[in-house]
Amino acid sequence: MPTDDALTPTGSAGGLGQALRPTRATPAQTGGVPDYLKDTYTWAYLSPWGVRLFDHPFVVRAILWGNYDRLKRAACEEIEPGWSVLQTACVYGDLSANLADRIGPSGSLDIVDVAPIQVQHCREKLAGRTNAQVECADARDIAGRGPYDAVCCFFLLHEVPEDLKSAIVPAVIDRVKPGGRAVFVDYHRPGLWHPLRPLMRLVFALLEPFAVTLWRREIVSYLPARSDIEVRKSTFFGGLYQKVVVTRRGG
Ligand SMILES: C[S@@+](CC[C@H](N)C(=O)[O-])C[C@H]1O[C@@H](n2cnc3c(N)ncnc32)[C@H](O)[C@@H]1O
Structure with missing residues (x-):
């Protein structure tokens, strides 16, 4: 499946996102997505990897202490x-x-x-x-x-x-x-x-x-x-x- 390198996190907000650069999201998964979301939260919401990790019950609860x-x-x-x-x-x-x-x-x-x-x-x-x-x-x-x-x-x-x-x-x-x-x-x-x-x-x-x-x-x-x-x-x-x-x- 084609990937879109432009969708990897950029800018000062991409701290952990930068560290998680293997993250990939396809155009079909991000089409029409606003720039702030691509730039800041690809790692959490737009990559299959992020969806699998962050929707784990333990992670969901840990993030909100x-x-x-x-x-x-x-x-x-x-x-x-x-x-x-x-x-x-x-x-x-x-x-x-x-x-x-x-x-x-x-x-x-x-x-x-x-x-x-x-x-x-x-x-x-x-x-x-x-x-x-x-x-x-x-x-x-x-x-x-x-x-x-x-x-x-x-x-x-x-x-x-x-x-x-x-x-x-x-x-x-x-x-x-x-x-x-x-x-x-x-x-x-x-x-x-x-x-x-x-x-x-x-x-x-x-x-x-x-x-x-x-x-x-x-x-x-x-x-x-x-x-x-x-x-x-x-x-x-x-x-x-x-x-x-x-x-x-x-x-
Ligand atoms: C509602 S927040 C939830 C955050 C929280 N960490 C959680 O999942 O429990 C994350 C969602 O908001 C969505 N989102 C961001 N901006 C949006 C917008 N303008 N309209 C609709 N959904 C949006 C993202 O795509 C993502 O699925």
């Missing part, structure tokens, strides 16, 4: 049986399967991801389920979809540049029905005393260059002021993670 199940539960508990739900990007681990279980046979889960290889992988993980479908699309370009009872944005924002955060957050809220919820789970600034604070700063500097702004900005600050929403925020693990639930009034 043992908090994956807790954060996944925190997202799922905002969703009710029978709901229509949009998940704005594929996620390693079994979040999507858990969301599909949570909504049950009368619910419907749409998942979009901008990377064809992730779409294919997620379809394989959800094979046999009749209440979930996965499509290739950009999370900032979801205007024609839904509206949904809930939109779940799990660890996507920290991976995208600022202009995309500013496009994705309003796009997500816009797809929520009155009375429905947008659920964002992502990084958050830990307390000053947090023992992992220096290490996470280093990880962000080397590998996740778009994450650190979530230490400085509230997720709702990416949303133009509006009066028809209520915001609820909780933090986890000494503040390193957050869940922000935006409920649209009415309905």
Whole structure:
């Protein structure tokens, strides 16, 4: 199969990516993928090698310092049986399967991801389920979809540049029905005393260059002021993670 050398990680953000240069992704796996994702995250999301490694249950849990199940539960508990739900990007681990279980046979889960290889992988993980479908699309370009009872944005924002955060957050809220919820789970600034604070700063500097702004900005600050929403925020693990639930009034 042909490979595309131009898709190997480049630039200052490619720390571990540079070390993992054997990574290869074919054009079919990366077609239409935005540059920030190719440049920064080929090693994690766009190579078959990365998909196999990072979707291992041990790795999924280790990356979130043992908090994956807790954060996944925190997202799922905002969703009710029978709901229509949009998940704005594929996620390693079994979040999507858990969301599909949570909504049950009368619910419907749409998942979009901008990377064809992730779409294919997620379809394989959800094979046999009749209440979930996965499509290739950009999370900032979801205007024609839904509206949904809930939109779940799990660890996507920290991976995208600022202009995309500013496009994705309003796009997500816009797809929520009155009375429905947008659920964002992502990084958050830990307390000053947090023992992992220096290490996470280093990880962000080397590998996740778009994450650190979530230490400085509230997720709702990416949303133009509006009066028809209520915001609820909780933090986890000494503040390193957050869940922000935006409920649209009415309905
Ligand atoms: C949601 S994050 C998940 C991170 C987390 N480490 C995990 O997997 O548990 C990774 C996914 O976001 C996708 N992605 C990145 N930018 C996107 C965008 N603009 N629209 C849709 N999906 C996007 C990537 O292709 C990748 O599959």
